[in-house]
Amino acid sequence: MYHIDIMTLFPDTVGDVLSESILGRAQERDYLRINTHQIRDYTLNKQKQVDDYPYGGGRGAVMQADPLYQCWQHICSQYPGVRPHTIYLSPCGKTFTQADARRLAAEYDHLILVCGHYEGIDQRFIDAYVDEEISLGDFVLTGGEIAAMAVADAVSRLVPGVLPDPECFENESHWDGTLEHPQYSRPAVWHDMAVPEILTSGNHAKIAQWRRKQSLIRTRDRRPDLYAKLDLSSKADQKLLQEIAAEEGRA
Ligand SMILES: C[S@@+](CC[C@H](N)C(=O)[O-])C[C@H]1O[C@@H](n2cnc3c(N)ncnc32)[C@H](O)[C@@H]1O
Structure with missing residues (x-):
C-alpha cells in the first residue's frame, strides 16, 4: 500500500x-x-x-x-x-x-x-x-x-x-511529452457540432493515427517547448508530419 x-x-x-x-x-x-x-x-x-x-x-x-x-x-x-x-x-x-x-x-x-x-x-x-x-x-x-x-x-x-x-494514464497528456488529442462523447451531434467522422468509423488504426496527429498539432501550437523535445523520427510520425504540412498548405 x-x-x-x-x-x-x-x-x-x-x-x-x-x-x-x-x-x-x-x-x-x-x-x-x-x-x-x-x-x-x-x-x-x-x-x-x-x-x-x-x-x-x-x-x-x-x-x-x-x-x-x-x-x-x-x-x-x-x-x-x-x-x-x-x-x-x-x-x-x-x-x-x-x-x-x-x-x-x-x-x-x-x-x-x-x-x-x-x-x-x-x-x-x-x-x-x-x-x-x-x-x-x-x-x-x-x-x-x-x-x-x-x-x-x-x-x-x-x-x-x-x-x-x-x-488510463499512459495515453494522457504529458506521459510521452505530448498533449492529449481532443475527446468527444455522445451525442454525435451537439449544438450543430458533429463529432469528427473518423471517431465513429470503427477503424481503430485510423483513429489512432488521427489522435496522434491531433496530439502533435496541439503540442506544437500550445507548447512549443514540449514539441521541441519530441523525437518524431519514426516513419509513422514522419508520415503524419507530411500530412499535417499538406493539410496546412505548407507542402
Ligand atoms: C504565502 S506562502 C509563503 C511565500 C513565501 N513567503 C515566499 O515568498 O516564497 C505560504 C505557503 O503557501 C505554500 N505555497 C505558496 N505558493 C506555493 C506554490 N507555488 N507551490 C507550492 N506551495 C506554495 C507554501 O507551503 C508556503 O509556505
Missing part, C-alpha cells in the same frame, strides 16, 4: 477532497492510505500557536520549527525503520511535472507532504528533515494545501491498482 501523510493546518478540508471518487475508492480497497495531520496538535502552548514573528523583522509570521518537527516525528514513529520521503510544498521549490509524479510513485511508497502557511516555515526544519521542495508553479498561494492535494492526487493515480489499467 502507498502511504501519503499530509501535515497541514486544515486537515479536514484536505482529507475531504482526497477521499472523494477514485482516490476514496482506492483507499477503501487498500491500494492507498492518505492521512492528514493537524500541526496545531503538536504545539506545547495552550493557544495552539504554531507561528511567530520573523527574525530580522518584516510583516507576517513564520511557522515554527518545533511543532512541525513534533508532527513529523509522530508520523515517522508510526512507520518504524523507514524514513518517509519528506516534501515541503513551496514556491521556492522545483516546479512539479508529470515526470515528478512518476518518479515519486515509482521510487517511494511513503511520502510526507508539509504544507506551509503565513510567510512560510522555519528554514531549520527544511534543512534538517525535508528531502525536496516542490512548487506548483510560478505564483504564490496562501498555503501549501492546494499544492499538496495536487501532488497527492497526481502521484496516487499512478499507484498500481488505483486506476483500473495503466492505459
Whole structure:
C-alpha cells in the first residue's frame, strides 16, 4: 500500500477532497492510505500557536520549527525503520511535472507532504528533515494545501491498482511529452457540432493515427517547448508530419 501523510493546518478540508471518487475508492480497497495531520496538535502552548514573528523583522509570521518537527516525528514513529520521503510544498521549490509524479510513485511508497502557511516555515526544519521542495508553479498561494492535494492526487493515480489499467494514464497528456488529442462523447451531434467522422468509423488504426496527429498539432501550437523535445523520427510520425504540412498548405 502507498502511504501519503499530509501535515497541514486544515486537515479536514484536505482529507475531504482526497477521499472523494477514485482516490476514496482506492483507499477503501487498500491500494492507498492518505492521512492528514493537524500541526496545531503538536504545539506545547495552550493557544495552539504554531507561528511567530520573523527574525530580522518584516510583516507576517513564520511557522515554527518545533511543532512541525513534533508532527513529523509522530508520523515517522508510526512507520518504524523507514524514513518517509519528506516534501515541503513551496514556491521556492522545483516546479512539479508529470515526470515528478512518476518518479515519486515509482521510487517511494511513503511520502510526507508539509504544507506551509503565513510567510512560510522555519528554514531549520527544511534543512534538517525535508528531502525536496516542490512548487506548483510560478505564483504564490496562501498555503501549501492546494499544492499538496495536487501532488497527492497526481502521484496516487499512478499507484498500481488505483486506476483500473495503466492505459488510463499512459495515453494522457504529458506521459510521452505530448498533449492529449481532443475527446468527444455522445451525442454525435451537439449544438450543430458533429463529432469528427473518423471517431465513429470503427477503424481503430485510423483513429489512432488521427489522435496522434491531433496530439502533435496541439503540442506544437500550445507548447512549443514540449514539441521541441519530441523525437518524431519514426516513419509513422514522419508520415503524419507530411500530412499535417499538406493539410496546412505548407507542402
Ligand atoms: C504565502 S506562502 C509563503 C511565500 C513565501 N513567503 C515566499 O515568498 O516564497 C505560504 C505557503 O503557501 C505554500 N505555497 C505558496 N505558493 C506555493 C506554490 N507555488 N507551490 C507550492 N506551495 C506554495 C507554501 O507551503 C508556503 O509556505
